[in-house]
Amino acid sequence: MNSINGYPSPADLPVATLSDAMERFGVAHGIRPLWPGAALSGPAFTVWTRPGDNKGLHAAFETIRRGEILIVNGGGDETRALIGELVVQKARALEIGGIVLDGAARDVTELAELGVPVFARAVTPAGPWKTGPYRIGGTIAVGGVPVRPGDWVVGDDDGVAIVPAEQRADVVRIARELIEGEAQRRTANQGLVPRG
Numbered sequence: 001m002n003s004i005n006g007y008p009s010p011a012d013l014p015v016a017t018l019s020d021a022m023e024r025f026g027v028a029h030g031i032r033p034l035w036p037g038a039a040l041s042g043p044a045f046t047v048w049t050r051p052g053d054n055k056g057l058h059a060a061f062e063t064i065r066r067g068e069i070l071i072v073n074g075g076g077d078e079t080r081a082l083i084g085e086l087v088v089q090k091a092r093a094l095e096i097g098g099i100v101l102d103g104a105a106r107d108v109t110e111l112a113e114l115g116v117p118v119f120a121r122a123v124t125p126a127g128p129w130k131t132g133p134y135r136i137g138g139t140i141a142v143g144g145v146p147v148r149p150g151d152w153v154v155g156d157d158d159g160v161a162i163v164p165a166e167q168r169a170d171v172v173r174i175a176r177e178l179i180e181g182e183a184q185r186r187t188a189n190q191g192l193v194p195r196g
């Protein structure tokens with residue numbers, strides 16, 4: 001099985017299937033990968049920040065651990081990038097698992113080159129304020145979905161889903177069953193022939 005830091009990889013358990021396994025809930029609406037092939041899977045490190053302000057993200061880099069996903073409620077703001085190349089360089093050096101923003105980013109060409117998976121609501125060249133306030137830890141909302149520290153965050157080309165930590169084993173089991181069912185439907189589809 002493919003895994004990322006001990007968490008199932010979306011290459012094995014796609015985000016769409018994990019959402020199906022949660023009665024089709026759990027998807028962070030409007031949050032997209034910033035480069036094709038970006039994929040992440042790991043425990044949430046939550047931050048709430050004033051929209052358009054990244055002081056809290058810099059503070060998060062003081063304590064975030066390898067493999068954790070920096071996931072940020074930035075109020076859904078699309079007018080100022082919370083991160084860019086320099087912030088993502090830090091993320092890469094610290095080997096965190098990736099970044100999810102309910103907010104915007106910039107320097108997207110460099111983000112793809114750095115290879116750190118970044119998901120966001122928007123891209124804008126306008127830079128962030130750096131004064132706060134912010135809050136590290138605690139429950140936040142991202143794309144309309146609640147996220148607590150340690151919840152499982154998964155992202156692939158389709159977007160991001162949040163799996164509550166205590167539901168992880170059940171969701172994995174149900175997702176594997178769904179994948180088996182899909183394989184059968186795929187085989188049946190391949191047997192179709194034109195009519196007439």
Ligand SMILES: O=C([O-])CC(=O)C(=O)O
Nearest residue numbers: 082083084085086087127
């Ligand atoms: O200036 C910022 O804080 C955001 C940015 O562009 C970078 O991290 O490169």
Ligand SMILES: [Mg+2]
Nearest residue numbers: 084085086107
């Ligand atoms: Mg920059």
